[in-house]
Amino acid sequence: MVFSPGFHGRPRPQSDRLPPGQYLVEDFPVLSAGPTPKVDLNRWQFAITNETGRHYTWSWPQFMSLAQERPHVDIHCVTRWTKLDTDWMGVSLDTLLESVETQAEYALVTSYGGYTTNLPLADLTDGQSWIVHSYHGEDLHPEHGGPARLLVPHLYFWKSAKWIKSIRLLDQDEPGFWESAGYHDYGDPWREQRYQGD
Numbered sequence: 001m002v003f004s005p006g007f008h009g010r011p012r013p014q015s016d017r018l019p020p021g022q023y024l025v026e027d028f029p030v031l032s033a034g035p036t037p038k039v040d041l042n043r044w045q046f047a048i049t050n051e052t053g054r055h056y057t058w059s060w061p062q063f064m065s066l067a068q069e070r071p072h073v074d075i076h077c078v079t080r081w082t083k084l085d086t087d088w089m090g091v092s093l094d095t096l097l098e099s100v101e102t103q104a105e106y107a108l109v110t111s112y113g114g115y116t117t118n119l120p121l122a123d124l125t126d127g128q129s130w131i132v133h134s135y136h137g138e139d140l141h142p143e144h145g146g147p148a149r150l151l152v153p154h155l156y157f158w159k160s161a162k163w164i165k166s167i168r169l170l171d172q173d174e175p176g177f178w179e180s181a182g183y184h185d186y187g188d189p190w191r192e193q194r195y196q197g198d
């Protein structure tokens with residue numbers, strides 16, 4: 001008989017959940033490269049554009065009427081803080097991508113305010129990412145990305161674009177804001193991919 005660790009018995013000790021070079025925080029630091037944009041829910045729109053230029057858009061009521069999930073995840077910032085057991089509510093990218101026709105391999109995410117970040121499309125699918133609008137049972141605070149942000153917890157947290165506005169699906173990888181400034185293109189915290197060349 002084969003027992004896979006993690007499926008029964010005790011929860012994993014916290015130290016097993018800390019990627020190399022990270023330390024635990026209890027508070028929730030705010031890291032923003034610019035001012036917090038004001039995003040009016042009446043004008044909020046989320047768009048996905050595929051590699052042929054076709055647009056798919058959601059208004060706030062349309063987005064909120066989609067199936068809601070409650071990811072419970074650990075998050076890891078490249079500035080070395082890790083926060084365990086965060087609770088969010090939002091819509092899986094799998095749900096948003098259901099209606100989208102694409103063969104693209106890459107995604108470039110853009111925020112209200114102009115921030116961008118890139119990742120392989122495969123890292124947005126299969127239950128690995130969400131667009132979230134609430135945190136610990138409350139509307140997501142504007143400084144943490146409200147009304148809605150991307151959540152991709154298996155990559156460093158700079159990939160989790162706050163104030164998400166759109167995702168472009170691309171045949172070629174295109175670096176985002178921090179990736180153009182020397183940060184790693186992929187950013188896996190468990191492989192400590194902080195900077196280009198790591």
Ligand SMILES: Nc1nc2c(c(=O)[nH]1)N[C@H]1C(S)=C(S)[C@@H](COP(=O)(O)O)O[C@H]1N2
Pocket residue numbers: 028029030031032033034077078111112113115143144145157158159160161162163
């Ligand atoms: N639009 C936008 N998204 C962003 C950022 C930003 O500056 N602008 N910073 C990134 C970084 S480096 C981190 S660590 C997290 C911080 O999220 P928090 O402020 O909610 O902790 O957001 C990421 N998403």
Ligand SMILES: [Mo]
Pocket residue numbers: 031077078079157158
């Ligand atoms: Mo960060």
